Amino acid sequence: MQHLEERIAHLTRAVEDLSDVVARQSAEIAMLERRVGMLMQRAGDADAASGTSIPLADQRPPHW
Structure with missing residues (x-):
């Protein structure tokens, strides 16, 4: 019985x-x-302030 009580406590x-x-x-x-x-x-x-109509996340990187 004591073993079960200890286990329940843990x-x-x-x-x-x-x-x-x-x-x-x-x-x-x-x-x-x-x-x-x-x-x-x-x-x-920042996107709105930059004046671009395409969101930055949807723009192609410059190296493309």
């Missing part, structure tokens, strides 16, 4: 640790999504 600790990791990763993913959105906005603003 599994409970592992689940709590994994829960903490998932929560931290979720917050980090949200932050990174906001940053990517801001970078996409900046790139769009």
Whole structure:
């Protein structure tokens, strides 16, 4: 019986640790999504300011 209680305690600790990791990763993913959105906005603003009608991502490189 004691062996099972020890095993349950270890599994409970592992689940709590994994829960903490998932929560931290979720917050980090949200932050990174906001940053990517801001970078996409900046790139769009730069494309609009350059006056080209074709977005930079769709333009051919100069060596073509």
